[in-house]
Amino acid sequence: MISLAFPASATRAQALLLVRRLATAGAATLLLNGFNFALGLLLVRRLPPRTFGVWAMLTTLQGVAGVLLTALVAQQMAHVLPRLHHPARQRASARLFASVAVWCVVAFVPVTAVTLYALDLPLSVVAAGSVFVAAAGIRSHARFHLYALRRPRAVLTQDVVFVTLAAGCVALIGWREDLTALLLVLTFANMGANVAAVAWRSQAQLPTSGRVRVRRRLVAYRRHAARAWWSLVTVALSTVSALSPNLALASTGALAALATVAAPVALLAPLRLVALTFQASLRAEYAALIHAGRQRAAMHLYAGASGLALLACLLLAVVLWQAWPWLGPRVFARGYDHALLARATMLAFAIAAVNVVRLPGAVLLNVLGVFRFSAATLGAVVPVVVVLACWLAHRGAVVAVLYPALAGEAAMLVAELVALRRRLR
Numbered sequence: 001m002i003s004l005a006f007p008a009s010a011t012r013a014q015a016l017l018l019v020r021r022l023a024t025a026g027a028a029t030l031l032l033n034g035f036n037f038a039l040g041l042l043l044v045r046r047l048p049p050r051t052f053g054v055w056a057m058l059t060t061l062q063g064v065a066g067v068l069l070t071a072l073v074a075q076q077m078a079h080v081l082p083r084l085h086h087p088a089r090q091r092a093s094a095r096l097f098a099s100v101a102v103w104c105v106v107a108f109v110p111v112t113a114v115t116l117y118a119l120d121l122p123l124s125v126v127a128a129g130s131v132f133v134a135a136a137g138i139r140s141h142a143r144f145h146l147y148a149l150r151r152p153r154a155v156l157t158q159d160v161v162f163v164t165l166a167a168g169c170v171a172l173i174g175w176r177e178d179l180t181a182l183l184l185v186l187t188f189a190n191m192g193a194n195v196a197a198v199a200w201r202s203q204a205q206l207p208t209s210g211r212v213r214v215r216r217r218l219v220a221y222r223r224h225a226a227r228a229w230w231s232l233v234t235v236a237l238s239t240v241s242a243l244s245p246n247l248a249l250a251s252t253g254a255l256a257a258l259a260t261v262a263a264p265v266a267l268l269a270p271l272r273l274v275a276l277t278f279q280a281s282l283r284a285e286y287a288a289l290i291h292a293g294r295q296r297a298a299m300h301l302y303a304g305a306s307g308l309a310l311l312a313c314l315l316l317a318v319v320l321w322q323a324w325p326w327l328g329p330r331v332f333a334r335g336y337d338h339a340l341l342a343r344a345t346m347l348a349f350a351i352a353a354v355n356v357v358r359l360p361g362a363v364l365l366n367v368l369g370v371f372r373f374s375a376a377t378l379g380a381v382v383p384v385v386v387v388l389a390c391w392l393a394h395r396g397a398v399v400a401v402l403y404p405a406l407a408g409e410a411a412m413l414v415a416e417l418v419a420l421r422r423r424l425r
Contacts, residue, residue, distance in 0.1 A: 021285075024152035028159045035163045040266030041331060049263075049335050051179060053255030054121060056262030058129050058183075060246045061112050065137050067239045068104040071232035073097050073141060075366055077148035078283040094145065101141035105134050119253065128183035135190035142197035150284050154197070162193035230375055231366065237378035238362075241385050241408045242355065245401040248389035256335075257398045263332060264345035271316060271352040282360055286367040298364060302420075305360035313353035320349060340399055347402040354409040361416045370423050377415040381408050 043055055077097050112133045116126040139162065146154045166189035173181060240247070249258040282305060289298040320327075324342060332341050365374055388404040 021150060021152050024156055025147070028152060028156040031156070031163055032159045035167065037266070039166075044263050044266045044332055047179075049256040049259040052263060053257075053259040054119070054125065054179060056246060056258050056265075057116070057119065057250055057255070058132065059262075060243055060250065061108075061115060061129075062133050062136055063239055063243055065105070065108045065112075065133055066140060067232070067236045068108065069101055069137060069140055069144065071235040072104060072228050073101045074144035074148070075231045075235075075283065076228055077144060078287050079367065081148040097145070098141070101138070101144075105137040105141075108137070109134050119250075119255070122180075124180045125183070128180045128187070132183040132187045132190075135187045135194070139190045139193050139197075142194055146197065148284055150288070158193045158197045161196040162189050165189035165192045230372065233375045234366070234378060237375070237382045238412070241378070241382045241405060241412070242351070244382075244386050244389040244405050244408075245393075248386070248393035248401050249398070251390060252393050254393075257393075260336065260340055260398055261344050261348070261401065263336065263341065264348040267320070267327070267331065267345060268349060268352050271313065271349070271356055282363050283367065286364050290367055298367075302360050302364050306357060309356045309360065313356060317349065317353065320345070343399045344402065347399065347406060351402065351406050351409055354406070354413055358409070358413040358416055361420055362412075365416060365419055365423070368423055370419055373419045373422075374412075374416065377412065381411050381415075384408075 043052055047055065077093070080093055109130050113126055113130045116129050117123075121129075139158070142158060143155050146152070146158070166186055169185040169188060170182070173185065245261045246258060249261060282301070285301060286298055289295070289301065324345070328338055328342060328345075332338065362374070385404040385408040389401045392400045392404070
């Protein structure tokens with residue numbers, strides 16, 4: 001009888017390799033989010049509420065652009081690239097997804113410009129914000145590509161370049177309350193990170209993008225169309241649910257009110273660190289395990305990731321609760337209502353915590369190809385969340401717009417647990 005069991009030594013080696021990759025990915029995300037954390041605190045401290053509201057609107061638009069890249073590119077690469085070992089096939093797939101990513105970014109630039117112009121912002125901010133969103137989108141695609149190939153060291157290199165350039169330029173020009181200058185500096189840093197990613201791929205002989213006719217790429221992308229459609233619906237609805245408070249307040253044009261809800265995000269960088277590490281690393285690891293027929297190992301990874309996320313959220317909740325009387329007045333120092341900020345911060349933390357806990361299950365469902373259940377559930381939940389948030393925003397209930405988003409995240413957590421149980425029964 002032939003044994004199909006993996007040798008113990010091979011299993012240990014695979015486990016160690018997985019731990020190394022996750023640790024490297026965690027270091028990359030820690031570096032990037034550490035910089036974003038420091039930048040967010042600086043902006044909250046220095047910018048008046050309305051100007052910070054403009055920054056919050058830009059990050060909201062960046063999140064919406066990320067929907068297209070995640071659904072149409074990142075999730076498809078994570079599904080396809082781990083299965084390809086022939087260099088020519090990897091190269092063809094890399095070129096295909098690179099072209100789709102460029103189309104997504106180019107298509108979203110006018111949306112960004114029109115939105116910023118509609119908010120009656122200066123043309124310099126409109127132009128700088130549009131270029132910033134485009135450069136950040138291209139850098140996100142480079143990270144997705146390297147993560148799909150399970151090359152977290154390359155991602156770490158790219159993030160080191162970005163943080164070094166951004167921090168160095170901010171220190172060199174000195175801090176001014178000029179959002180246009182900040183956006184141009186961050187655009188330059190994003191472009192430098194993109195150059196570093198291309199150089200690393202060439203040095204490591206990884207597939208890079210190239211010129212192929214658009215029609216041929218459209219035909220080649222048809223094989224991913226069904227999966228990409230359900231990915232787009234699921235990710236778009238999830239993102240709209242998460243951003244519904246920002247979108248609801250932005251629809252009123254009250255940028256200062258938007259700042260009250262968006263400012264607590266500066267304190268939630270540790271939770272964002274956990275979420276992005278899971279999202280970037282688990283997708284490729286899940287795909288490799290599922291393709292190898294090791295569903296039990298994928299479930300063990302899911303249980304461990306969810307348990308770690310829950311533990312991290314509980315610890316951060318205790319720290320935030322105990323430190324708020326000292327932390328709040330020192331971080332939010334200019335023109336904010338601190339009573340409203342306290343409520344907004346606690347509710348924003350609750351939303352982020354539920355999202356982080358449900359993220360490993362959502363990624364696993366995506367890798368397993370379960371899209372319709374999640375999409376149908378989101379289709380029932382998200383419109384209610386958005387309508388309630390907009391209704392509350394137009395009634396002047398600034399902090400109350402967070403309650404529908406919290407209820408929506410909780411409903412999705414329950415629905416995804418049910419879907420996982422049915423799929424793996």
